[in-house]
Amino acid sequence: MKKIIMVFEGDRFSEGAFAFARRLNELQPILLTGIFLPQSKVKSLWSYAQALITPLTGSDEVVSDDNAIQKNLAEFTTRCTNAGIRFSIHKDYYDFALLQLKRESLYADLMIIGSEVFYNNDGKELQEDYLQDALHGMKCPVIVVPENYSFPASIILSYDGSEDAIYAIKQFSYLLPELTVLDTMLVYAGLSKDEEMPDQGLIQELTERSYPNLTICKLDVDIKKEFTSWLLNKTSAMLVSGAFGRSGLSMMLKKSFVNDIVAAHKLPVFIAHR
Amino acid sequence: MDKIIAALDGLQYSESTRDYAIALAHHSKAHLVGVFLDDPTYTSYKIYEMVEQGGISEDKIRHLENNDKDNRAKAAEDFEQNCKQASIDYSLHHDRKIAIQELKHESIYADLMVIDAKETLTHYEEKIPTRFIRELLGDVQCPVLVAPRKYKPIEKVVLLFDGEPSSVHAIKMFSYILPEFRKLPTSVISVNPPNSSLHLKDNKLMKEFMKRHYPNAVFNVLQGLPETEIINNLKNEKENTLVVLGAYRRGTVSRWFRESMADILMRELKLPLFIAHNK
Numbered sequence: 379m380k381k382i383i384m385v386f387e388g389d390r391f392s393e394g395a396f397a398f399a400r401r402l403n404e405l406q407p408i409l410l411t412g413i414f415l416p417q418s419k420v421k422s423l424w425s426y427a428q429a430l431i432t433p434l435t436g437s438d439e440v441v442s443d444d445n446a447i448q449k450n451l452a453e454f455t456t457r458c459t460n461a462g463i464r465f466s467i468h469k470d471y472y473d474f475a476l477l478q479l480k481r482e483s484l485y486a487d488l489m490i491i492g493s494e495v496f497y498n499n500d501g502k503e504l505q506e507d508y509l510q511d512a513l514h515g516m517k518c519p520v521i522v523v524p525e526n527y528s529f530p531a532s533i534i535l536s537y538d539g540s541e542d543a544i545y546a547i548k549q550f551s552y553l554l555p556e557l558t559v560l561d562t563m564l565v566y567a568g569l570s571k572d573e574e575m576p577d578q579g580l581i582q583e584l585t586e587r588s589y590p591n592l593t594i595c596k597l598d599v600d601i602k603k604e605f606t607s608w609l610l611n612k613t614s615a616m617l618v619s620g621a622f623g624r625s626g627l628s629m630m631l632k633k634s635f636v637n638d639i640v641a642a643h644k645l646p647v648f649i650a651h652r
Numbered sequence: 653m654d655k656i657i658a659a660l661d662g663l664q665y666s667e668s669t670r671d672y673a674i675a676l677a678h679h680s681k682a683h684l685v686g687v688f689l690d691d692p693t694y695t696s697y698k699i700y701e702m703v704e705q706g707g708i709s710e711d712k713i714r715h716l717e718n719n720d721k722d723n724r725a726k727a728a729e730d731f732e733q734n735c736k737q738a739s740i741d742y743s744l745h746h747d748r749k750i751a752i753q754e755l756k757h758e759s760i761y762a763d764l765m766v767i768d769a770k771e772t773l774t775h776y777e778e779k780i781p782t783r784f785i786r787e788l789l790g791d792v793q794c795p796v797l798v799a800p801r802k803y804k805p806i807e808k809v810v811l812l813f814d815g816e817p818s819s820v821h822a823i824k825m826f827s828y829i830l831p832e833f834r835k836l837p838t839s840v841i842s843v844n845p846p847n848s849s850l851h852l853k854d855n856k857l858m859k860e861f862m863k864r865h866y867p868n869a870v871f872n873v874l875q876g877l878p879e880t881e882i883i884n885n886l887k888n889e890k891e892n893t894l895v896v897l898g899a900y901r902r903g904t905v906s907r908w909f910r911e912s913m914a915d916i917l918m919r920e921l922k923l924p925l926f927i928a929h930n931k
Binding site for chain 2: 379380381409411466481482484485486487517541544545548551552553577580581583584587588652
């Protein structure tokens with residue numbers, strides 16, 4: 379049984395993330411652990427630098443946060459019970475929340491986050507630094523889910539020949555075998571039109587059994603822009619990526635690519651890095 | 653889990669690697685790849701063997717080379733036959749470049765590697781842990797089952813836990829890659845410093861996680877020095893016990909000065925080890 383963690387800040391409740399967890403539970407029972415954090419720390423949660431600078435909040439803020447947390451906690455409890463999801467609650471984190479969260483992720487199989495937490499208040503600008511900091515520090519793969527999305531009917535494995543990309547493909551098959559039976563496309567974006575896909579034989583040998591409905595497809599980098607829009611039109615797909623690791627080897631999978639996908643608020647993205 | 657690679661030296665063929673790999677492939681219904689490291693710079697003979705009276709003998713070289721070629725072919729044939737007998741899905745890779753690099757590369761595209769603890773990929777004798785194994789474990793991109801000299805079916809699992817990320821990562825990888833072994837009797841061993849409590853590190857988080865994956869696991873918290881306590885504890889285990897540990901984080905300078913737990917276990921015990929680490 380998988381242990382999946384979800385973070386709740388103040389009174390924010392991510393509908394997209396919860397819906398995703400509920401669907402996963404329907405496929406295979408999970409333990410959903412809700413981690414409840416105060417809203418006042420919301421900016422410092424996802425930014426290491428800010429967490430060090432921001433002083434402890436005054437007691438007034440904490441009290442109002444406490445109410446918000448209790449409300450959210452009750453909502454979470456009710457929803458899990460109604461949906462038949464086994465759950466647990468972790469709370470009472472006030473300082474150094476990000477470090478605590480890192481430790482939580484070490485003892486979890488997956489984390490699900492609603493992508494809206496990484497936007498500023500307008501909901502328009504993706505705080506790329508926050509996203510990158512958060513995901514880099516986590517010790518388990520993360521699924522970033524937009525508020526409005528369709529549960530995946532197909533999977534897209536992004537492959538650029540890097541070890542990070544393969545790591546993500548392996549981790550996805552270990553953690554979500556119930557989704558590997560979906561139509562899957564492994565997309566390789568090479569450096570030039572003529573460039574051969576690296577280690578095609580090896581990648582095929584690795585993936586053909588875990589992904590029984592797999593197609594392998596090589597994409598010319600000239601049409602990267604078209605690929606991004608094609609991807610965004612596949613409204614019922616889920617992207618698997620090893621991006622956001624700090625190795626920086628990938629050409630196609632620069633952070634701008636996955637950021638574009640997350641920023642478009644459309645597809646859930648599974649991100650795993652070593 | 654779908655792809656296991658067995659790292660094999662055709663010139664010093666390990667039946668133990670063969671047997672562990674086939675047993676695991678059979679158990680998990682995985683595809684087994686016999687990776688034969690036919691490194692052209694590695695021969696069974698040393699320079700002085702090529703010399704006869706008067707200098708280097710062309711005939712002798714040819715004879716020794718053919719010998720090596722034969723032995724490599726025989727090893728591959730043996731592997732194939734055993735796979736067929738076990739009715740498992742298999743294939744062979746003959747990697748003809750530098751062994752350590754080829755093997756590290758293969759590990760990127762594998763779920764699990766099986767290798768004998770005594771592999772040197774040289775024609776010299778070396779003490780365990782060998783240089784080849786130490787270098788491999790520092791950089792390998794998938795978990796490794798390090799096999800002892802002789803194969804024994806695995807009937808029990810011991811998970812070593814020290815609260816460090818790599819030990820939790822190893823337990824996770826073991827549960828994802830070999831989930832069938834969850835049915836076996838499982839214990840978790842931790843060692844706290846002398847005169848400290850017997851509390852498990854990150855007790856609540858660890859227990860909550862373990863309940864999902866190994867609900868019947870037994871927890872043993874020992875006191876003392878890890879190297880001593882763990883060896884003393886494991887020395888009493890039968891050879892059917894598999895030990896799971898995280899080890900060899902890359903870039904750890906302390907490795908140069910202090911042996912890692914994996915090195916000590918390989919040297920002191922005859923048990924198979926499942927070793928996993930992340931960057």
